Amino acid sequence: MTLWEDLRFYHETHSGRPILDLFKAEGRAENFSIAAGGLYFDYSKTSIDPHARGLLIRLAEASHLASRRDAMFSGGKINETENRAVLHTALRNIDASVMVDGSDVMPEVRATHARMQDFARDIRDGRITGQGGRITDVVNIGIGGSDLGPAMAAIALSPYADGPRAHFVSNVDGAHVHDVLAGLNPATTLIVVASKTFTTIETMTNAETARRWMADKIADPAAQFAAVSTAADKTAAFGIPPERVFGFADWVGGRYSMWGPVGLTLMIAIGPEHFRAFLDGGRAMDDHFRDAPFVDNMPVMLALTGLWHNQICGHATRAVLPYEQRLARLPAYLQQLEMESNGKRVAMDGSDLVIHSGPVVWGEPGTNGQHAFYQLIHQGTRVIPCEFLLGREGHEPDLAHQHRLLAANCLAQSEALLRGRSLEEARAVMAAKGLTGAELDRQARHRVFPGNRPSTTLLYPKLTPFVLGQIIALYEHRVFAEGVILGINSFDQWGVELGKELALALEPVFSGQEDGSGKDGSTRALVAWLRS
Numbered sequence: 001m002t003l004w005e006d007l008r009f010y011h012e013t014h015s016g017r018p019i020l021d022l023f024k025a026e027g028r029a030e031n032f033s034i035a036a037g038g039l040y041f042d043y044s045k046t047s048i049d050p051h052a053r054g055l056l057i058r059l060a061e062a063s064h065l066a067s068r069r070d071a072m073f074s075g076g077k078i079n080e081t082e083n084r085a086v087l088h089t090a091l092r093n094i095d096a097s098v099m100v101d102g103s104d105v106m107p108e109v110r111a112t113h114a115r116m117q118d119f120a121r122d123i124r125d126g127r128i129t130g131q132g133g134r135i136t137d138v139v140n141i142g143i144g145g146s147d148l149g150p151a152m153a154a155i156a157l158s159p160y161a162d163g164p165r166a167h168f169v170s171n172v173d174g175a176h177v178h179d180v181l182a183g184l185n186p187a188t189t190l191i192v193v194a195s196k197t198f199t200t201i202e203t204m205t206n207a208e209t210a211r212r213w214m215a216d217k218i219a220d221p222a223a224q225f226a227a228v229s230t231a232a233d234k235t236a237a238f239g240i241p242p243e244r245v246f247g248f249a250d251w252v253g254g255r256y257s258m259w260g261p262v263g264l265t266l267m268i269a270i271g272p273e274h275f276r277a278f279l280d281g282g283r284a285m286d287d288h289f290r291d292a293p294f295v296d297n298m299p300v301m302l303a304l305t306g307l308w309h310n311q312i313c314g315h316a317t318r319a320v321l322p323y324e325q326r327l328a329r330l331p332a333y334l335q336q337l338e339m340e341s342n343g344k345r346v347a348m349d350g351s352d353l354v355i356h357s358g359p360v361v362w363g364e365p366g367t368n369g370q371h372a373f374y375q376l377i378h379q380g381t382r383v384i385p386c387e388f389l390l391g392r393e394g395h396e397p398d399l400a401h402q403h404r405l406l407a408a409n410c411l412a413q414s415e416a417l418l419r420g421r422s423l424e425e426a427r428a429v430m431a432a433k434g435l436t437g438a439e440l441d442r443q444a445r446h447r448v449f450p451g452n453r454p455s456t457t458l459l460y461p462k463l464t465p466f467v468l469g470q471i472i473a474l475y476e477h478r479v480f481a482e483g484v485i486l487g488i489n490s491f492d493q494w495g496v497e498l499g500k501e502l503a504l505a506l507e508p509v510f511s512g513q514e515d516g517s518g519k520d521g522s523t524r525a526l527v528a529w530l531r532s
């Protein structure tokens with residue numbers, strides 16, 4: 001039997017055992033949690049027991065996770081379908097040296113980082129101004145990996161944002177760029193065009209729109225543009241002078257890129273020192289991922305918990321539920337990080353995957369979700385493993401009573417999922433309300449919670465830049481570890497290409513230049529309706 005089969009067999013033969021029973025073993029909470037770097041990850045409210053964990057760790061070992069991890073950190077070309085190294089970790093370890101193709105790539109990383117810092121300080125201190133005075137607003141135009149990370153972090157770290165206001169435009173829907181620019185003064189706005197390739201249609205279209213918006217009001221719009229890209233030739237062709245172009249190498253994947261120049265808008269908003277603290281947090285998690293034995297290794301155990309729930313127990317989705325309003329965009333960020341990385345149907349060697357790929361990731365901040373979709377999580381027929389996140393304190397000391405309520409809600413949800421409420425308990429509740437007979441039975445059944453629903457909880461001290469860095473690097477490495485164990489390449493994204501190609505081919509059909517005769521009947525009818 002393979003380890004996958006061992007795990008499935010073990011799960012099937014033990015799935016009748018309530019998770020709550022596992023707490024009869026002494027030290028369950030301590031033994032099925034990890035404290036590291038000031039974070040606390042609890043996975044004791046899952047059905048993973050010592051035997052299952054042993055099998056999962058053997059699975060990780062058998063996948064050569066340790067050597068793949070070391071290859072990633074040292075610049076090995078582990079992105080085999082694109083023949084690239086995977087070195088976003090180098091962006092947060094800027095004092096080190098890392099060799100790719102025989103040369104140290106870090107002097108250039110350090111030089112670009114220093115230029116970013118200088119530029120951010122010059123903007124923040126008013127040494128670089130707009131044509132109408134000090135820069136008040138920065139608009140990042142990018143999409144996917146050139147948007148989600150910094151956009152998520154700009155909200156997460158808003159208590160530290162003491163520079164120009166940060167805005168983000170991503171959607172090709174003109175409503176997005178229109179609505180963001182509508183409130184801004186072109187003479188005091190800096191536009192940062194962020195695109196790894198500098199070819200992405202959404203970004204280039206929005207950048208042109210922003211340039212026209214500026215050209216209407218100021219003499220030299222190009223002077224208020226900066227660019228973040230790997231394609232210096234294309235940024236030059238767009239008219240952005242080289243001193244305001246911040247480059248990076250192709251070994252930084254788009255969805256892993258917020259630590260480098262893609263973080264420029266964030267750096268301008270929170271300042272280089274806070275941005276550096278964010279990098280330091282990511283690096284601290286790198287060190288932990290590299291050094292800790294698997295059983296004490298937060299990213300590895302988070303990955304194994306995910307694999308247990310999805311590939312072994314068959315739960316196809318997982319909910320990410322931050323009890324932190326400022327992490328409102330974390331689920332969207334993780335959707336790209338996890339689903340673009342591990343949503344693959346073939347293994348690294350091109351063979352069909354024999355197990356399911358990564359899960360559907362979704363979520364909303366607590367407590368909002370409680371009043372929306374938690375009904376299904378508690379009483380729906382499908383089990384949805386939940387990942388709760390919660391800080392010990394918020395940034396509003398005078399509202400500490402609200403934070404206590406927030407924390408109580410978070411812990412109450414995982415407790416409710418674990419315990420549930422039995423029919424007898426529900427009957428007692430209804431009886432106390434005076435119900436009897438058949439009506440009591442009927443009403444009680446609606447108030448039963450099956451419980452035995454798994455969740456994990458990640459606790460952190462406070463959502464500082466350092467802690468956000470730890471959390472994001474934790475998830476990055478979790479995705480990496482899951483991908484290695486599944487045998488897939490987490491660093492390409494061929495699955496986004498077909499839709500892009502077809503969109504380009506459809507555009508002339510919309511504008512009437514082509515008749516769309518090669519299209520299927522549905523697509524032709526939809527185009528005809530929209531054009532009518």
Ligand SMILES: O=P(O)(O)OC[C@H]1O[C@H](O)[C@H](O)[C@@H](O)[C@@H]1O
Binds near residue numbers: 145195197340
């Ligand atoms: O940064 P860019 O080259 O503009 O790419 C932006 C995004 O678009 C692509 O289609 C990919 O799916 C993403 O991984 C990428 O982050």
